[in-house]
Amino acid sequence: MQKENIVELKDISVAFDGETVLDSLSLDIKDKEFITLLGPSGCGKTTTLRLIAGFLEPDEGDVVFEGKKINGVPAYKRQVNTIFQRYALFPHLNVYENVAFGLRIKKTPEKQIKEKVNEMLKLVNLSGFEKRSIGTLSGGQQQRVAIARAIANHPKVLLLDEPLAALDLKLRKDMQKELKKIQEQLGITFIFVTHDQEEALTMSDRVVVMDGGKIQQVGTPQDIYNEPENAFVADFIGESNIVDGIMLKDYFVEFSGAKFDCLDKGFAPNEAVDVVVRPEDVDIVPENTGMLTGVVTSVSFLGVHYEIIVDIGGFKWMIQTTDEHFVDDKVGLYIEPDAIHIMKKSKYSGLYGDYSSYSEELDLLSEPQEVEE
């Protein structure tokens, strides 16, 4: 598998009204990969997509496509197509004409258009919908038309701007699989933008975690989850307990008043670090055999597992376990060396990873409900 860069972003900076949106961002995107830009609202992920689409020009830096700089090339001349957040289907055209739009502009012969449109509608499971007007379609169907319309033009890169955000959970899961399937079938590059970390992990070959106009980490879903670079990434992807620690020496770290073996090295002796432990990697054991001890302060049953908050010296840990425990139980915690991940201190240190104020409801409420312009 030959993997060349199809899109390269070089030192891109963008500001709107003096406010920095992208801060000297560089990113290489390989041919035929499924890459996801992941981050909270306002992190610059959609702006990055618009730069590649050609709806926006960078203030500084270059956008390179197949080795050629394409700054200033208008959107309609670029070999990329976009699936818009709210689909942007043409309301005055029916399904067939929406899908045929790009082909008609290229003056494709009518017979070929017909073949292509039928092929595309079949691919997105919408055969028989040709004559339907856009207004009569459900959200999921409109989504499919948008996909068919974009890929009918044989783009080398497909840009997807939170395409699933407006769909309900069940449909979203189905579409995730379907998109992944379509990407493999067509063998083209997908650049996918989302704020949903689970979506990013399931679909992507590589994930780019962004915040504040900067890339925080690029890597495979496994890398991002298991080896987060800083507290922001650790917190944004999944649940994590992030505590202050001291790296006493290679493979040996102290936190929460105890000393632990770990698998990390390369820090200065006694360097202050952030320690990440995922809630599912902690075992609850009898108090006297634990490496750390604490008191259970809350228990919630989530079906597959319990989510338990344990107070250890004032710091609240989240632990996921299938065993039942009760509030006010005194418990011990056991952590394997490979469950401990050490990160350098960053500007995000101390901001995340404590579950003192944790409440499920709040978490749901603060989940971005989407529609970012």
Next chain:
Amino acid sequence: MNKKSFGNKLIACPYIVWAAIFIIVPLIIMVYFALTDANGVFTLANIASLGRYKKAFAISIVYAIIATAITLLLAYPMAYFMTKLKVSSQKMIMMIVMLPMWMNFLIRTYSWITILANTGIINTVLGKFGIGPLKLINTPGAVILGMVYDFIPYMILPIYSVMSKIDNSLLEASDDLGANAFNKFKRVIFPLSRPGVISGITMVFVPSVSTFYISQKLGGNKTMLVGDTIEYFFNLGPDYYNIASAISLILMVLIMISLFVMNRFSDDDSGGVVI
């Protein structure tokens, strides 16, 4: 549910009463006069005699079509241009477009006399260069100019309001799918702005075809439009109400037919793109 719909009806009440008194009743009176003679006896003679005024009808319709076409050609690019500006500038230009409507219609028409007359502003200026005087006033051109000037806001407003509501992401989508500026206009902007064009045409064509004042002031008394004919007969006194009503009725029917034909076109949203 019941309560709500009763409330809704109540809200509509004042207008329904208004419409009954000032629209429906006068229409009935007009039809009555059109179909009776001076003694109140039913007759079709009024309608049958209208052949004499076919020239007025023809001129009115031709003038109105020309005026509507010119208005559209001026207003459409203007409305498009407005949507490209900052919101504050859009409001500013909108105010300028509306500004003439703050002045009385008669005064606006009168002011054109002082501009176009043989001793008017244009001819005075041209005279300084030894040109003219050109015959500007009392020509068909002056009448059409008056119509365009008076009714152009009614064309700009609906087109602008429809156009400014076109979702920007649709324009980006057409860029994205490879459409250059021309294709974007032809395949997206124009089809989506068509409802505004249709209502603009209606709002300009209808008053143009039935206007009477503009033609008298700017066209001299040579060009009798339908509106002038109707006014002329009403001015002659009650004996002529029947013939005046008959002309009004036929004009109304003609307008209804043209609107119906036009709406046929606008309903055609089957999506067939003109290739």
